[in-house]
Amino acid sequence: DVQLQESGPDLVKPSQSLSLTCTVTGYSITSGYSWHWIRQFPGNKLEWMGYIHYSGSTNYNPSLKSRISITRDTSKNQFFLQLNSVTTEDTATYYCARGGLRPSWFAYWGQGTLVTVSA
Amino acid sequence: QIVLTQSPAIMSASPGEKVTMTCSASSSVSYMHWYQQKSGTSPKRWIYDTSKLASGVPARFSGSGSGTSYSLTISSMEAEDAATYYCQQWSSNPYMYTFGGGTKLEIK
Numbered sequence: 001d002v003q004l005q006e007s008g009p010d011l012v013k014p015s016q017s018l019s020l021t022c023t024v025t026g027y028s029i030t031s032g033y034s035w036h037w038i039r040q041f042p043g044n045k046l047e048w049m050g051y052i053h054y055s056g057s058t059n060y061n062p063s064l065k066s067r068i069s070i071t072r073d074t075s076k077n078q079f080f081l082q083l084n085s086v087t088t089e090d091t092a093t094y095y096c097a098r099g100g101l102r103p104s105w106f107a108y109w110g111q112g113t114l115v116t117v118s119a
Numbered sequence: 120q121i122v123l124t125q126s127p128a129i130m131s132a133s134p135g136e137k138v139t140m141t142c143s144a145s146s147s148v149s150y151m152h153w154y155q156q157k158s159g160t161s162p163k164r165w166i167y168d169t170s171k172l173a174s175g176v177p178a179r180f181s182g183s184g185s186g187t188s189y190s191l192t193i194s195s196m197e198a199e200d201a202a203t204y205y206c207q208q209w210s211s212n213p214y215m216y217t218f219g220g221g222t223k224l225e226i227k
Contacts (some may be wrong), residue, residue: 002163005132036216048216062120062213081159095161103216104168105152109161 002026004096004110012117018083022096022110030054030074034099036106037070037081045066051099052079058086086117121146121210123219131225136194140222142206151184151189154205162205166191201226
């Protein structure tokens, strides 16, 4: 079964970069699908951040395009999120997820990791 | 970008009661997907492609709709259905996935 697990620091200072890792087991991220980052703010609003396709191409939420980068390490079956110049408004629970065969739904989610941006 | 508005924001139902919640899109979408989220857990795909139930979802759930108006219905409320439900869509221009604000369903 496909499993995703987020990891990374739970506290980041304002103006610094937020970096998270998603480790995937049960499926190779180069075999198919798109691999996403989604966040949920306090108050529960969900926001799609971007993805890396199994081919290696990426696509980002236009509202984050200047600050976000999603990369991968195929040897470790991991993909990464980097969000630059964070503010307190980036405090959220960050999820990694697998997309569908076409742009559609998210069938598999990680358990999420809460990242707080605070001095 | 397409905005999804869910209503009501909060609702409660008695066991056995029929429940309907709606998701309205600011522009026409091809499909709507729904997620169930319980406190402290990640969202679970619940209904996809408007009306298909994800694996393990009870048959008392159904989804319907088209264009800008979609709904999730529970034919007979059970205690385990208490959760927050989110709708979600994908659009190509701009390339975006968006979520509704959620409907919190409580048991009476």
